[in-house]
Amino acid sequence: xxxxxxxxxxxxxxxxxxxxxxxxxxxxxxxxxxxxxxxxxxxxxxxxxxxxxxxxxxxxxxxxxxxxxxxxxxxxxxxxxxxxxxxxxxxxxxxxxxxxxxxxxxxxxxxxxxxxxxxxxxxxxxxxxxxxxxxxxxxxxxxxxxxxxxxxxxxxxxxxxxxxxxxxxxxxxxxxxxxxxxxxxxxxxxxxxxxxxxxxxxxxxxxxxxxxxxxxxxxxxxxxxxxxxxxxxxxxxxxxxxxxxxxxxxxxxxxxxxxxxx
Amino acid sequence: xxxxxxxxxxxxxxxxxxxxxxxxxxxxxxxxxxxxxxxxxxxxxxxxxxxxxxxxxxxxxxxxxxxxxxxxxxxxxxxxxxxxxxxxxxxxxxxxxxxxxxxxxxxxxxxxxxxxxxxxxxxxxxxxxxxxxxxxxxxxxxxxxxxxxxxxxxxxxxxxxxxxxxxxxxxxxxxxxxxxxxxxxxxxxxxxxxxxxxxxxxxxxxxxxxxxxxxxx
Numbered sequence: 001x002x003x004x005x006x007x008x009x010x011x012x013x014x015x016x017x018x019x020x021x022x023x024x025x026x027x028x029x030x031x032x033x034x035x036x037x038x039x040x041x042x043x044x045x046x047x048x049x050x051x052x053x054x055x056x057x058x059x060x061x062x063x064x065x066x067x068x069x070x071x072x073x074x075x076x077x078x079x080x081x082x083x084x085x086x087x088x089x090x091x092x093x094x095x096x097x098x099x100x101x102x103x104x105x106x107x108x109x110x111x112x113x114x115x116x117x118x119x120x121x122x123x124x125x126x127x128x129x130x131x132x133x134x135x136x137x138x139x140x141x142x143x144x145x146x147x148x149x150x151x152x153x154x155x156x157x158x159x160x161x162x163x164x165x166x167x168x169x170x171x172x173x174x175x176x177x178x179x180x181x182x183x184x185x186x187x188x189x190x191x192x193x194x195x196x197x198x199x200x201x202x203x204x205x206x207x208x209x210x211x212x213x214x215x216x217x218x219x220x221x222x223x224x225x226x227x228x229x230x231x232x233x234x235x236x237x238x239x240x241x242x243x244x245x246x247x248x249x250x251x252x253x254x255x256x257x258x259x260x261x262x
Numbered sequence: 263x264x265x266x267x268x269x270x271x272x273x274x275x276x277x278x279x280x281x282x283x284x285x286x287x288x289x290x291x292x293x294x295x296x297x298x299x300x301x302x303x304x305x306x307x308x309x310x311x312x313x314x315x316x317x318x319x320x321x322x323x324x325x326x327x328x329x330x331x332x333x334x335x336x337x338x339x340x341x342x343x344x345x346x347x348x349x350x351x352x353x354x355x356x357x358x359x360x361x362x363x364x365x366x367x368x369x370x371x372x373x374x375x376x377x378x379x380x381x382x383x384x385x386x387x388x389x390x391x392x393x394x395x396x397x398x399x400x401x402x403x404x405x406x407x408x409x410x411x412x413x414x415x416x417x418x419x420x421x422x423x424x425x426x427x428x429x430x431x432x433x434x435x436x437x438x439x440x441x442x443x444x445x446x447x448x449x450x451x452x453x454x455x456x457x458x459x460x461x462x463x464x465x466x467x468x469x470x471x472x473x474x475x476x477x478x479x
Contacts, residue, residue, distance in 0.1 A: 143471040
């Protein structure tokens, strides 16, 4: 299944669900007003493509080795856009090469990525009845355990920073949702591993396997978000910060400041 | 020991002697007993002789005194052997043997080591003579293979002092089987730590499996 077909297929995906954490209103707005992908997102997708599906890289990306403001640059940009390709600067391309080389020189990462790529799963959430979908980067069996492997390009791949990023961007929900989707769609129980590669030299790699607590937190948040999504769909209401009942929130000092006045 | 310390200790001993022990103490129903234990706890919390994690914490000292009375032992023993590990109150490994001895149900309690030292066959169990019927009872044997299979081995102490860990674990196994009430439902420090790194173990298992595969090629 191509990315286009997957995008068009019915079902709510993790990245969309995660937008509900801001508010249902934001979720709906972004769904109805898709914005152009940011340069960071383009870079991440290109790196993904170069590592996981290198055969498609040339078809999908064009590298521009000149200033886009010049006549030559404008012409090159136009030529690329006409073929439907996404533009990458030479600097980005070099960094993507660095990432590919770093990945290829790590035998554990190569082993983990040695399995079917971009597998799509569709399932019906058994509690809310909502349709959900996910697409795994790679899957493999090591020993008797099945692993879902997700490649992440990051500025800082240290375990501590990645944990902070995970909570900020909902990677724990991804881990829980993907393993749950795989289980419901195929009956296979999986463990979840992140392969994190830094975007800049020395393109350091970290391999992180999610622990039980991480998965539980992910499952809790997935359940909550799926429930909230279901509620919004049922009511056809997409509230901002005041919730379905228009509640007024209390503006309270954080604990460390409250001490000063108590 | 300074004069002040001696005075504090004497006062503690005097106060402690007023506390009834075992079933006679019910601080949760008897106000007099509660007040007495609270006074002792307050006094102990001000002492610099009690372990640091109890100093200035009369509530924790209260629990220690109450537990000591129920177990017919000294609050100081409780304080020296009861830690909070990963949010759980847990007995020090060495306390387990002491509690088996102190519960009064057994005599001639000792560790028996088996197998070859330094190998997976190395094991340990606790054996004792039950006072009530004079029968010899043996606890479950704990082996290095079991430690590996159960992934306790990720706790570095199993690598650095395996004999000691086998002994601690054998004692807690014995106590769990023959005198669980002696542990008052709490785990030992080693049990909590051994159970804790299971997740690291999962990652470690993956590392080992990948290592085996990639080196095997």
